Amino acid sequence: VHSGERPYKCCYCNKAFTASSILRTHIRQHSGEKPFKCKFCWKPFASHAAHDSHVRRTHSLESKLMNVNQTPQVNNISTLSTGDSNLHWNEILNL
Numbered sequence: 001v002h003s004g005e006r007p008y009k010c011c012y013c014n015k016a017f018t019a020s021s022i023l024r025t026h027i028r029q030h031s032g033e034k035p036f037k038c039k040f041c042w043k044p045f046a047s048h049a050a051h052d053s054h055v056r057r058t059h060s061l062e063s064k065l066m067n068v069n070q071t072p073q074v075n076n077i078s079t080l081s082t083g084d085s086n087l088h089w090n091e092i093l094n095l
Contacts, residue, residue, distance in 0.1 A: 006016035008023040012030040017023040025047050028034065034044030036051035040059040045051040055063055 006018050008017040008020050009015070010017075010023060010026055010030070012027065015026065017026065028046035034046050036045040036048055037043070038045070038051065038054060038059070040055070040062050043054065045054060
C-alpha cells in the first residue's frame with residue numbers, strides 16, 4: 001500500500017510522484033496552464049486547492065451572499081428559511 005514507489009516522473013525536471021494526478025498538477029507549474037478560474041474575478045489557478053484557497057481568502061463575503069441567493073426561499077429581509085431552521089443574515093455573513 002505505502003511502498004514509497006514513485007512511478008510517475010515529470011518530463012521537464014524528472015521529479016517523481018506517487019500518483020498521476022499529483023504529476024498532472026505539478027506539470028502545470030512548467031506549462032503555465034491554469035484551468036481553474038475564479039467565478040468572482042476570473043483569476044486563473046493551476047490547482048483546485050489554490051483556487052479554493054483564493055476564494056476563501058479573497059471572496060468569502062461574495063461566496064456567502066451567492067449561497068444565500070441560491071437558497072430557494074427567503075421569508076423576510078432579516079431571516080433566511082433553510083427548511084427546519086432559520087438563520088439570521090448576521091450569522092450567515094459572520095457580522
